[in-house]
Amino acid sequence: MIKYDLHSHTTHSDGQLSVEQLLLRAVEKNIDVFAITDHDTVAAIEPAQAFIKSQQLPLSLIPGVEISTKWESFEIHIVALNVDVQQNELCDLLSQQQQKRAERAKEIGRRLEKNGFDGIYEQAKALAEDAQITRAHYARALIERGVAKTIPGVFKKYLGRAKTGYVPSTWCDMQTAISAIHAAGGVAVIAHPGRYQMSNKWLRKLLLQFKEAGGDAMEVAQPQQAPSERQFLGELSREYGLLCSQGSDFHFPTSWLELGKNLYLPKDCQGVWQTWEGQEGDAHE
Template sequence: MSRKYDLHTHSTASDGTLTPPELIALAAAKGVDVLALTDHDTLAGLAAARMAADAAGLILSPGVEISVTWGGRTIHIIGLGIDPRNQALCAGLAGLSAYRRRRAEAIGQRLAKEGIEGAFEGARAFSNGRLIGRTHFARFLVQRGYASDEREVFKHYLVKGKPGHVAGDWASLEAAVGWIRGAGGQAVIAHPGRYHFTRAKLLRLIGEFRVLGGVGIEVVSGSHTRDECLLFARYAQENRLLASVGSDFHGPGNPWTELGGMAPLPSFCTPIWADWEEQRLPRAVFE
């Protein structure tokens, strides 16, 4: 019997709304067999997720979603099957977490200039107090009535040209892929459809990514249309990349991303888990 995979999810360790054990419990209820917890720029939720996964009989792939600046844009690179004890990875993520704090403070200051007081403190209240992202600002602004939902907040306040926009200064593609590979993991380009790159620019990203040792692309994503899934499946096949699937689940409040609810990979793709064995999903690193 084939397993059900969801290899892109978030918890309260970053900007999800469920704790790692709550996320695992929901995944088990949804029939997910293999889950990757891929919080933004942090490994903080992995130990609790591992304990919950063991109790639920669910396989956890330790993961992370690393913020990268490439081609003048912010993109995300997922690491699957990483060793969370790896010193270079941990040091790199610590640097990104420190930058996130500075960026959040700058976003709060810019929103204050627009008459929105207390945004930084409000966003922090929606976070774990350590990692504060734009999603936390979005939740605060929805609560205060500035928008009807988080997507509207991003559109009017947090993207380029809007009052709360602060350009990202994240890891390089080389650094992110290097940290993942050094930690024994597989690097995957997350949700490529969200970047709205031209074909030429996407192929340039894929080319650089492969040269650096990246191996996968997220073909099926909670934010991809059916046509986009087929498009990225072809890119994966043509560029000899493995295909991944992930809901990008952040919580039950986002109905457009259902945990474990993705369509199957197109049959001509090679799944990223094709050569996984049980030992590729390590347990010993948490012991």
């Protein structure tokens, strides 16, 4: 059985493992088909392809990216899989997104500094190194200052909606992201639909409009997930005619989340990989 993990992050966005460390960990966890999907950047893809080739790793890499979009009052993430990372429309969109990220990061820093966290922007920037600064970097910086013990704890106190360091996003809309993904030859997948804290009525509205905008698939399986949620998402995928994807959304090693862990699709779900030339296999329970 082929083992797929189609959602992961490196230090090129808010992951904590380098490209090389992430790929070696994927091999260690017996992943066969693996996607790197950093936030609004494809900077990790070419180094990953080169490392796999130089080390002759037994791993098939799917070039990807996770694009932040704005829908109603929600920030919806769309994972692009199997994209041409040099395609102009996609590159232009990602450049615009990165500029928005940079502006938002500076504003978050200003708001936190007004509330007594002097030098927090510089601290977050140091943690990000060469990558774009994200809220996760600010969360790590605040943890280092002892304001909370966990990233969710920091978001609850400082970075979540209506909190001191919250800055509303100005991301592109879903249609724009889907159009760019398709122009680059890729498949558009709604990321982690069970994590947007919306009612089932709103989730159905999201899936309907995503499908109408040309969306192709939705993530159905993740490591931390109740079996009932996985089954429900599988039913929704069939109801709205969407392919199914699975991914760990891996950022760094933890005791509760790991590459490839607990990833399988419910029966009667069509995996997104079944549409890819040369990618055959089964990942059902």
